[in-house]
Amino acid sequence: MLKELLGPDIQDLIREKDYSALKHGITEWEAPEIADLLVSLPESDQPILFRLLPRTIAAQVFAYLPSEEQEHLLQSLTTENTRVLLSELAPDDRTELFGELPAQVTQQLLSLLPPKELKEARQLLGYPEESVGRLMTPEYVAIRPEWTIGKALEHLRKHGKDAETVNLVYVVDDKGKLIDDIRLRKLILADPSEAVATVMDHHFVALSAHDDREFAAKQMQKYDRVALPVTDSDGVLLGIVTVDDMLDVVEEEATEDIQKMAAVEALDEPYMNTSFLHMIKKRAGWLSLLFLGETLTAAAMGYFEGEIERAVVLAMFIPLIISSGGNSGSQAASLVIRAMALEEIRLSDWWRVMRREIFSGLTLGIILGAIAMLQVLLWPNRDERYGEHFFLVGLTVSFSLVGVVLWGTLTGSMLPFILRRLGFDPAVSSAPFVATLVDVTGLIIYFTMALFILGGTLL
């Protein structure tokens, strides 16, 4: 809203080179708002505005920018400006930036860091992508159990400025091992002359730097914490991850699942920022694979060519029948995949799910079968459209629908279990994947049913 109103004004000020008015106007804003404004400006104006920002604000704004804009801005900065910017960035934002830039650019940027930050950056970049290590910041405040609470608060006053959150304070022993976390309010509410040890309960939840970021989000949800400490395998405190990063994680993981469920490889980037070639690559692979799977339907149809020749009316219902199987299968698959992602369903629940879905599939199949039968029977010129054996044709379609919907529901609900059991991501048993599987078998069910019911009359 703000940027839509002020964007043109800001552009005017840039054109008029009225930098002092610009500088004055902009510094009253919050960093995310300045970032929004910057993105909305023409590319050539972005560096002008950016260079006007005070260095701490500039770093904050930079952290909020999409990676494309970050890369573009970096190109326009002098080496010295880049060095300053990098030193002002929070370590976790720095890791994210390095992780997203081309390797060559990252190497150049790393060379601008002072030794301490370089070591830190290399260490953070060493953790696997999507791991907790990539998200953590070493800017936490740690206190010792033998200190008085007064001394601990004094320490916080001195060193708390850079810490990402001082809501939770961490207690470490002389080897740096994490032994407790204490809510800041507990410290504030306690007697300052007592030792820190007196308010400790030795209850804490910690993550390992190699843990998956999805696990971290689950732990934060479970324990309702705004930050969690991260330790190495010896329990030594390495850093913290904060909940604001987790909101993005939960959203990104859901996006990946939605894309996989539609048979698209995870894009990693926003739709609009994904290049055309990249987009085709992410979609063509699965689409071709599904296509190859679907050629089996042509084989199945070839097998029943004689039946179609004798009763062309059968061909009319093919799209109807296979799509009903596909639709019911994708319903079941999506429900089960999402429930698995939310850990509502475990592998061991497969039998309970199967029992439920057998009944669901049967009920849904009977509903669709009944609609189909009614439609055939109530069609005004049914003899003309479906031939003299319209009743038997209707019966064939109805019974096939029950079979196909039941089969689709079962396949859709069980495939995620099988995939997970085999170590794959259940989200790739996407709706189209299930639909393809069900298409082939659906045709076989349909024609077998036709041979059974129409044998002797039409066939």
Next chain:
Amino acid sequence: MLKELLGPDIQDLIREKDYSALKHGITEWEAPEIADLLVSLPESDQPILFRLLPRTIAAQVFAYLPSEEQEHLLQSLTTENTRVLLSELAPDDRTELFGELPAQVTQQLLSLLPPKELKEARQLLGYPEESVGRLMTPEYVAIRPEWTIGKALEHLRKHGKDAETVNLVYVVDDKGKLIDDIRLRKLILADPSEAVATVMDHHFVALSAHDDREFAAKQMQKYDRVALPVTDSDGVLLGIVTVDDMLDVVEEEATEDIQKMAAVEALDEPYMNTSFLHMIKKRAGWLSLLFLGETLTAAAMGYFEGEIERAVVLAMFIPLIISSGGNSGSQAASLVIRAMALEEIRLSDWWRVMRREIFSGLTLGIILGAIAMLQVLLWPNRDERYGEHFFLVGLTVSFSLVGVVLWGTLTGSMLPFILRRLGFDPAVSSAPFVATLVDVTGLIIYFTMALFILGGTLL
């Protein structure tokens, strides 16, 4: 992990009625872990364990339980125990409980509340479902600008115990109007003898109680806040919403979208807790609607019955062609729907998206068309399988695929825009919905192409 190891032990202790060992063992745990353990116990043992918990812990554990277990436990409690439990619950957890219980039970529980809490609960329940008002807690700490920072910290020490988060402190004027938010660390780091007003910057982001909870999550992501204040239309501070609730919101909204995209109405409850009838209701409606839409394919096929009779080979490729249209359509639809939900794409971007998707659809169609042509040409006994005009048949299939995939991609990407423009949720333009639309038009494209290419030879 913990509960799997100890569950049986705990059950033994309950059977042996060794309540003191039980009480001692359990109170060392964190509330979410006790909740997990409780859920894993047989239903009859749950109330026994629950009643052993100290009252504050009991309320915390209760808040972590799924609503089914909450209802079950409430039935086993005496009126007095229920009264104590309700008074210990945080107001936002209380609102959630009331919102999920049957209306009759809620009325009974409301009658147990003291007048002040009753008024509060009624007010919170008055906000629309999925609104910020339902999530907010009135347990915040507010200070006044004219106080000294020392007095403000003293106030926090006294009243901060119940507050959900004292990470952010709110400054209100004499009418209760919110005028600033201050990070606790800023107060701690400042000189205690100065006035609160000296550290104020009058920058704050606030929500309205009627805002949608999704908007609240977006604001928190944008501004990286762990809590946001909620005001009424006059700017008077009503309460706060905290980020831990937002993690659930982001997850629930993604779940709803995934379910809608698979043509299932949002379940509102975990898969396993949804009753059979409820599940059928959520699935049968869309499935029947899609089925009715799909009967149009039978009509389309009926129209081309003559062509199929003359060239049965055409029928063989029907599933292949319509499913390719459906798959490419569901890819495009899912990408666009998710990008819209994340606000990466706005309504006004429709033309940019359409341009991209025309090229994507064309490229993907050409890839599939080429695969199809190769397959027909390289098939060992191609004359036998596809007839003497195998080359023309292959050409028909290839060109149809280009048309159908292009059309599917376009439909899938534009339908979400049309739906949103008309005020509907784009997530309901689910993959199966797009597939059904594309099936009918795909058949028409295929047979028209066949008449064009095969006219004079096969047709």
